[in-house]
Amino acid sequence: MSREILFTALFIGLLFLTLVYALVKKQLPTALLGLTALVGVADIFVMSAIYDHSRFILWQGWGTYAGFYGSAFMMGSLLYALCLWPQLHQLAEDESARAMTPLLRFYLLGFVLATVAVIVMFSAVAPNLAQGISIKTAAVNVGTLTLWRYLLLGIALVLLVTYVTRLPRKSLPALLSLALMITITGEFLGRYAFFSVGG
Template sequence: MTEWPLIIFTLLVQGSVGLTVFTAIAMFSDSNKQKPAAGLSAMLVAFIAGALGLMASTAHLGYPLNAFHALTHFGSSWLSREIVFASLYLAVLGLATLIALVKKRVIPLLLLIAAVLGLIDIFCMSAIYVHASVVTWMHFNTYVMFFGCALSLGAVAALWVLPEQLVRKVMVMAVLVLVGATLVRLLEQPLYMSYLANAGISDVVTFPHQPLVAFKEQSVLRLTAWIALVAGSCLLALSLRSARIAKGLLALGGGLVLVAEILLRFSFFSIN
């Protein structure tokens, strides 16, 4: 089973949150926070991506109004918590973007609040799958992959859409975060593979589908994704070797990271 609405939803929302995090950092480090164009393009991209992601998520619910019913179980349901924090994240980000558009003034504190809400939302999003009855999801690896994806896509998006004066303030941090997140994800994989091996031995039964079989069948896909992710990270690092950012390497490296995240997420949701 491959859930395309969930693939689109999770990637767009996580990328949106990652971009908001880097934009907030850039704005706090900018001495001229009153510049109307500074950070606005990134805020618009983050808001649109988050909004499109939430729209895609309703397709998975079958009936969009089911989202309102899910809110009634905030105290016991990770899905309810995820919907609440996703809505709060988008509302605060939308308010910050609207103020920047109308008042010609960016409020970094609002961006910071939105970023925190977004990170909480990703935690809740991860917990939904960790607590689901699918053996390939029920591991700390899900948290690592989701937060790693947010940081990776956020770093790439920040380098792509932030204005040059702000890119200069976060470019080294963005690349270091991207490389660090990639290394953490790679180092965590042996633990995850060991967990899956033990799960296979114990004949864990989840649903009628076969997540372990599907996981093994996609080994080439995952290897391709990891190679693309590592190569993209290296190219992005190389793009910062000189005083001027190498636009070609930036585009190619970022593209490889994006393709890698799509392939990894496709593999994550392919459980049949």
């Protein structure tokens, strides 16, 4: 917990400095932005390690790390795209779509990692289904929550692909905002499923 507090505080501090610099200088500090990203990646690792080293067997393993990084990549890519909207707005339509392509790849990477985490989680749940009614109930709930989660994530993914391939750039803020809200809702269901399995 102490490491999580340390890295989270460091990340928030660096993020604040990056935002202040960007607002004052009207440009992104590349070095500071890179350092902030590295600390953020380390912070996610530290947070994941707390659950990996817990007493709950179903939380242990690299699937937990994949789940945490998957959520961060999906929500982070959309949030970053929204923050870049003023710059994207100044680009031509085809250039704006090209600028969105790397962010779409980050979302896809997060989607893949989240899927791997779910596969690992279900493979760990399956051998334990006969141990008790609480495990059975938890497994049923996790299955339903996971289906709803991927339905929402699939909708968000379709929205992003549709923008990059077809829609005009003027619709970007509304589309990204909707995709972000849907993704957050889906990941909330995913986190609830994760904690219900562990508990």
